[in-house]
Amino acid sequence: KARAYLKARFAALGLEVRTQTGIGVRQANFDARRKGSVSVSPYENIIAVLPGRDRADKAVALMAHVDSAPWANGASDDAAGVAAVVETARVMAAGPVPARDVVFLVTDAEELGLIGAQEFFDRDPLAKRIGAVVNVEARGSQGRAFMFQTSPGNATLVDLWARNAASPTGNSLAGDVYRLLPNDTDLSVPLGKGVTGINAAYLDGLYDYHMPTDNIENIDPKAMQHLGNFALTTTRALGQADAIPDQAGE
DSSP, X not given: OHHHHHHHHHHHTTOEEEEEEEEEEEEOTTOTTTTTOEEEEEEEEEEEEEOOSBTTSOEEEEEEEOOOOTTSOOIIIIIIHHHHHHHHHHHHHTSOOOXXXXXXXXXXXXXXXXXXHHHHHHHOGGGGGEEEEEEEEESSSEEEEEXXXXXXXXXXXHHHHHHHOSSOOBOTTHHHHXXXXXXXXXXXXXXHTXXXXXXXXXXXXXXXXXXXXXXXGGOOHHHHHHHHHHHHHHHHHHHHSSSOOOSOBO
């Protein structure tokens, strides 16, 4: 039902909508605790494209995952992220037309090993055109959307994010610390392929993370708003930039 709703909603906004389905396989080299293990799962990614003025240019993707941990309700992780993707699509579809295509990517089977993201960036022809990825996540149920991960050489990217953000929240240590942790999100997949990327999540209310209490009643609406602000302002700035920031500068 969630996938059917999302496809219909994107189509109603006038976006080009399709799905990518199959059975994905991914070796879990991203997590030291499970290194070498293999994850297998069916998946159905939803891909919606807002055409830009230059359709030959590199595209920007805004990404969140539709699945949740089996024992959790998934309202924050990551239905809130998916809601931010849909709302960003609504606002951007109303204009102005972005300089380049913007891809609204709702992945599947993230909790089972980033399978949907891996299949998209490995196999979908559109993936080769994506020059930057904005990812939205949650690790709790409250707080500001904290920018905790970027691609290397991120000076231009972080400057673009901070200049356009509503109450930007993050710090320069976050990326280095995150690289030392045995954790990953869908953004790890494009980062591993050298794609520019930026990641944010709200982190307070950690006791709701991957728990049955991750429900609508426990989400702080202010946290959702700030996550949505991050998604919209960052994606719109990348979509309208003269050029997508590369990884040349520290």
